[in-house]
Amino acid sequence: MESRPNIPRDTDVPRPPYTAAPTTVSHASRRLLGLLYLAGVLVIVDQLADLAASILAKNPTPALASWRFGLFGLLISRSSVFLIADVMLFIAAIRLGHRKVIRSLGALHFLVAVLLIAGLIGFALDWAELRLQVPEAGVRSFQYSTLRAGVLAFLLTGICVWTGFVAFRATRSHDKRVASPLLTGTHRDEATE
Amino acid sequence: MIEARRFVPLLGLVGMVVFAQQALDVAQLLPSTDFATAAGRARQLLALEARSPGFLIADALVLWAMLTSGVVFLRRAAGVAHLLVGLGLLGLIPLFLGDAGHLVNGMAGGEAMGFRIAVARTLGVLLALGSAGLLAGRFLLVSAPATLP
Numbered sequence: 001m002e003s004r005p006n007i008p009r010d011t012d013v014p015r016p017p018y019t020a021a022p023t024t025v026s027h028a029s030r031r032l033l034g035l036l037y038l039a040g041v042l043v044i045v046d047q048l049a050d051l052a053a054s055i056l057a058k059n060p061t062p063a064l065a066s067w068r069f070g071l072f073g074l075l076i077s078r079s080s081v082f083l084i085a086d087v088m089l090f091i092a093a094i095r096l097g098h099r100k101v102i103r104s105l106g107a108l109h110f111l112v113a114v115l116l117i118a119g120l121i122g123f124a125l126d127w128a129e130l131r132l133q134v135p136e137a138g139v140r141s142f143q144y145s146t147l148r149a150g151v152l153a154f155l156l157t158g159i160c161v162w163t164g165f166v167a168f169r170a171t172r173s174h175d176k177r178v179a180s181p182l183l184t185g186t187h188r189d190e191a192t193e
Numbered sequence: 194m195i196e197a198r199r200f201v202p203l204l205g206l207v208g209m210v211v212f213a214q215q216a217l218d219v220a221q222l223l224p225s226t227d228f229a230t231a232a233g234r235a236r237q238l239l240a241l242e243a244r245s246p247g248f249l250i251a252d253a254l255v256l257w258a259m260l261t262s263g264v265v266f267l268r269r270a271a272g273v274a275h276l277l278v279g280l281g282l283l284g285l286i287p288l289f290l291g292d293a294g295h296l297v298n299g300m301a302g303g304e305a306m307g308f309r310i311a312v313a314r315t316l317g318v319l320l321a322l323g324s325a326g327l328l329a330g331r332f333l334l335v336s337a338p339a340t341l342p
Contacts, residue, residue, distance in 0.1 A: 077218075080211045080247055087207055087254065094197045102195065140224070148217045155210050163203055170196040 033092045040088035047081050069126040072119055076149045079156055099171040106167025113160035120153045201261045208254030215247040231292035238289055242315045272333030279326025282319050
């Protein structure tokens with residue numbers, strides 16, 4: 001029987017723990033990562049302003065099911081840009097070791113998840129109300145748009161919940177003895193941020 | 194210490210959701226597209242080209258997550274997919290040029306100029322992304338497996 005050469009696979013190679021600490025980032029990189037924060041925030045603010053302009057351009061009528069249905073579809077259609085800005089913020093926070101920022105982003109993601117679930121329920125109710133009013137020619141397009149927005153909203157909710165959990169789990173402090181102010185005189189969190 | 198590795202699967206998932214959204218947007222145009230005519234084909238390709246930044250970012254996020262996780266099987270699959278997509282994009286160039294040539298004959302001065310610019314942009318994107326796809330496929334298939342920091 002032919003023996004296999006003992007070549008280590010990529011998955012066998014021991015790797016150092018993949019952690020990000022502020023000490024591993026140079027001063028110049030810190031400045032660039034700070035700009036990444038700014039860029040992420042700017043993208044989100046720009047998208048929100050654009051959305052507000054689109055919504056307020058016509059007379060908002062929240063009492064109408066068709067208006068609410070369209071609004072949810074419009075919000076979901078912008079989700080890619082928000083996700084990319086989200087990635088930018090997380091990269092900056094992880095590389096800079098900003099635990100509190102990551103935890104705040106995690107909490108924000110839980111809040112967005114709750115809003116998305118509420119929006120998804122409202123969207124389903126509006127769909128049930130509107131589907132009988134859609135003319136025959138537009139039924140297929142209406143169904144496709146509904147399915148697209150529903151699937152994306154469902155995936156986004158999952159991402160938000162998962163991100164919230166990961167943000168809190170990844171920033172847990174394991175070594176409480178070092179963090180004790182009674183032993184060191186300073187809080188470790190304050191020293192790292 | 195922040196356990197950054199926990200975020201890697203999320204990075205891949207975000208990439209896949211961005212990719213799915215772009216694909217669904219392009220697919221929405223498909224029922225109204227007439228692939229039998231040059232105008233229909235060119236319109237669909239122009240719509241695809243307009244979505245290329247989203248596809249590119251989604252691809253970068255998925256590749257980043259995949260290379261960080263260091264799964265060799267996925268790396269090879271992504272290499273083959275990139276080679277095929279790269280070849281497909283380069284193969285579209287002569288077809289698109291033929292269709293665009295048919296369409297520009299029926300256009301007047303200003304309209305033709307605008308269309309030529311759109312065609313030049315689309316050709317540039319097809320050429321750049323096709324070549325990048327081939328290079329990425331070669332990198333993923335040939336180079337030694339390593340994980341990103």
